[in-house]
Amino acid sequence: MAQVPAAxxxxxxxxxxxxxAGPVPAAAISRDVGVPRSTTYHLLDTLAREGxxxxxxEERRYGLGVGAFELGSGYSRQAxxxxxxxxxxxxxxxxxGHNAHLAVLHGREVIYVIEERAPGRAPLxxxxxxxxxxxxxxxxxxxxxxxSPAQVRALFPDASAFVLRNETGPxxxxxxxxxxxxxxxxxxxxxxxxxxxxxASVAAAVLDHQAHPVAGVAVxxxxxxxxxxxxxxxxxxVSRTAEQLSRRIGGAGG
Numbered sequence: 001m002a003q004v005p006a007a008x009x010x011x012x013x014x015x016x017x018x019x020x021a022g023p024v025p026a027a028a029i030s031r032d033v034g035v036p037r038s039t040t041y042h043l044l045d046t047l048a049r050e051g052x053x054x055x056x057x058e059e060r061r062y063g064l065g066v067g068a069f070e071l072g073s074g075y076s077r078q079a080x081x082x083x084x085x086x087x088x089x090x091x092x093x094x095x096x097g098h099n100a101h102l103a104v105l106h107g108r109e110v111i112y113v114i115e116e117r118a119p120g121r122a123p124l125x126x127x128x129x130x131x132x133x134x135x136x137x138x139x140x141x142x143x144x145x146x147x148s149p150a151q152v153r154a155l156f157p158d159a160s161a162f163v164l165r166n167e168t169g170p171x172x173x174x175x176x177x178x179x180x181x182x183x184x185x186x187x188x189x190x191x192x193x194x195x196x197x198x199x200a201s202v203a204a205a206v207l208d209h210q211a212h213p214v215a216g217v218a219v220x221x222x223x224x225x226x227x228x229x230x231x232x233x234x235x236x237x238v239s240r241t242a243e244q245l246s247r248r249i250g251g252a253g254g
Contacts, residue, residue: 023063138203139216141189146213
């Protein structure tokens, strides 16, 4: 089926705005999304009239409007992604014996939308609805690794963006970029003790039809129980589940 360029550009703009920490200038939208400036202004004007974007004239910036919130609310009520992911995550728990969860990126944070707990395993901080700094979590890093450098830079513009939980983790854009390069090289992201001392996680991204990361699938385990070989096995299972979910949403899951 042929792609409609204007529709693709509108969706790219909305997705970009949804990933920002606050309203942004039209010039930044044009540059980072790759849409000509004149086209960007026309699309933003249309989106503003329909309530999906709000223009802040004093600041010369644009942000998401009430229409975007209504779309998000409708998604929350239907929860189609969660329904598609529930069984694959439960099977991932069965195969690994550890807790698994699904998280989505919201600004500089991840929001956990599913947690599947393994029998006999203690509850973790990653309960449904919990928000954590994306740069500290394996699921967040898996998603961030699939974004463009400009998008990552927009999310983490300065040192104040790098909040720490346990005095460990990347404290600068350079340090974060090193972790994301490693995640792309391996095909999965990791964290060890940066969210909860004594626990580590591995995660892989779920991709949509444009290979854009829409969520992170992760497994968390007691670090002392899992050696390097076992972590590799868990990572392979996590990647397999992420690929399965990508295919289920019509995405680039291999």
